[in-house]
Amino acid sequence: xxxxxxxxxxxxxxxxxxxxxxxxxxxxxxxxxxxxxxxxxxxxxxxxxxxxxxxxxxxxxxxxxxxxxxxxxxxxxxxxxxxxxxxxxxxxxxxxxxxxxxxxxxxxxxxxxxxxxxxxxxxxxxxxxxxxxxxxxxxxxxxxxxxxxxxxxxxxxxxxxxxxxxxxxxxxxxxxxxxxxxxxxxxxxxxxxxxxxxxxxxxxxxxxxxxxxxxxxxxxxxxxxxxxxxxxxxxxxxxxxxxxxxxxxxxxxxxxxxxxxxxxxxxxxxxxxxxxxxxxxxxxxxxxxxxxxxxxxxxxxxxxxxxxxxxxxxxxxxxxxxxxxxxxxxxxxxxxxxxxxxxxxxxxxxxxxxxxxxxxxxxxxxxxxxxxxx
Ligand code: SDX
Numbered sequence: 001x002x003x004x005x006x007x008x009x010x011x012x013x014x015x016x017x018x019x020x021x022x023x024x025x026x027x028x029x030x031x032x033x034x035x036x037x038x039x040x041x042x043x044x045x046x047x048x049x050x051x052x053x054x055x056x057x058x059x060x061x062x063x064x065x066x067x068x069x070x071x072x073x074x075x076x077x078x079x080x081x082x083x084x085x086x087x088x089x090x091x092x093x094x095x096x097x098x099x100x101x102x103x104x105x106x107x108x109x110x111x112x113x114x115x116x117x118x119x120x121x122x123x124x125x126x127x128x129x130x131x132x133x134x135x136x137x138x139x140x141x142x143x144x145x146x147x148x149x150x151x152x153x154x155x156x157x158x159x160x161x162x163x164x165x166x167x168x169x170x171x172x173x174x175x176x177x178x179x180x181x182x183x184x185x186x187x188x189x190x191x192x193x194x195x196x197x198x199x200x201x202x203x204x205x206x207x208x209x210x211x212x213x214x215x216x217x218x219x220x221x222x223x224x225x226x227x228x229x230x231x232x233x234x235x236x237x238x239x240x241x242x243x244x245x246x247x248x249x250x251x252x253x254x255x256x257x258x259x260x261x262x263x264x265x266x267x268x269x270x271x272x273x274x275x276x277x278x279x280x281x282x283x284x285x286x287x288x289x290x291x292x293x294x295x296x297x298x299x300x301x302x303x304x305x306x307x308x309x310x311x312x313x314x315x316x317x318x319x320x321x322x323x324x325x326x327x328x329x330x331x332x333x334x335x336x337x338x339x340x341x342x343x344x345x346x347x348x349x350x351x352x353x354x355x356x357x358x359x360x361x362x363x364x365x366x367x368x369x370x371x372x373x374x
Contacts, residue, residue: 049338073125077107088140105207123341135163186339228256257312273313280320
């Protein structure tokens with residue numbers, strides 16, 4: 001007889017990983033042993049993706065080679081190019097990305113292999129392609145033909161802002177968005193990463209695992225929360241934050257962007273995102289959403305003792321950077337692609353099928369009857 005499950009597998013250790021670690025009590029996050037506070041603002045997203053996928057922070061030469069591989073891996077393939085306009089006209093962003101990554105897999109030269117070297121190449125291609133898929137989707141759905149070509153002198157972060165906003169970002173804007181991508185890259189056994197590992201553990205391929213992860217990140221309790229935070233900020237009048245939040249809490253509504261399954265104190269990523277939101281509020285000359293966020297944070301903590309998670313201040317940061325609200329979760333997927341692919345590599349390298357038990361709570365001893373006697 002199976003034991004009773006803990007709802008939502010809370011506190012269940014579902015895998016061993018060398019990729020990231022969280023100390024929920026102390027509010028600390030590490031990527032392969034590096035404290036996120038040491039990486040944020042000092043290590044680029046490309047360096048972080050290399051760290052997660054290839055096991056080390058790169059030397060300058062290794063980084064140059066990895067960036068060249070990312071550039072070479074940008075080609076989106078024929079199936080994506082032929083279907084993107086139709087998908088952009090019919091599907092919402094995260095649904096579209098679920099379709100587009102699947103189509104990208106069809107044209108991936110390593111699609112039929114899960115060998116370590118093939119997985120490393122696919123990880124780099126997927127990391128390079130995800131921002132382009134989002135930018136091209138956005139271009140087609142806004143009636144433009146295709147976004148500006150990536151500028152080889154810009155990083156993944158800089159090119160994404162260029163392609164989505166249509167203007168070259170300032171160096172500081174590109175740095176801040178790059179830090180956002182570093183902060184979202186990996187986070188132990190979150191729901192979308194777990195989905196990817198369950199899929200990979202059947203020895204299915206990387207693209208299948210990533211499609212499973214995208215479908216999981218889409219949900220509002222996970223990656224979809226950042227968009228909901230922005231919608232909440234836009235739905236409240238700046239002078240009525242405290243009352244509006246209290247009314248939501250009194251109605252037992254979840255306030256998006258708050259609470260976390262693991263962190264019992266401040267999410268260390270929120271610390272950086274709050275500071276970036278304040279900086280962008282000042283530089284854009286409009287601190288409304290930052291001020292509202294600060295007030296929301298105070299009310300939710302005072303009423304429920306809950307802290308902001310990664311999604312809360314990410315919303316105002318992305319808004320200040322000119323990213324459309326319904327692309328906030330796709331942005332999360334751009335960053336987490338580096339972690340998801342690293343987890344698939346890790347799962348395939350030391351695999352056992354992930355197949356937990358379950359507790360049966362249904363009827364027993366049912367007597368069968370022919371259909372006309374039921
Ligand atoms: C991400 O797992 C990861 O690492 C995810 C992530 C990553 O990097 O991959 O960190 C990214 O997904 C962050 C979370 C984004 N989601 C949201 O912001 C949605 C709002 N948050 C909640 O739905 C909730 O906090 C969760 C889903 C994040 C965690 O849920 P749990 O651990 O299942 O907690 P719970 O829902 O059981 O809540 C425990 C208590 C309840 O109170 P009681 O009913 O016991 O009185 O806390 C309350 C909840 O009502 N609560 C909230 C709340 N979150 C928890 N109340 C109001 N607003 C909230 N946001």
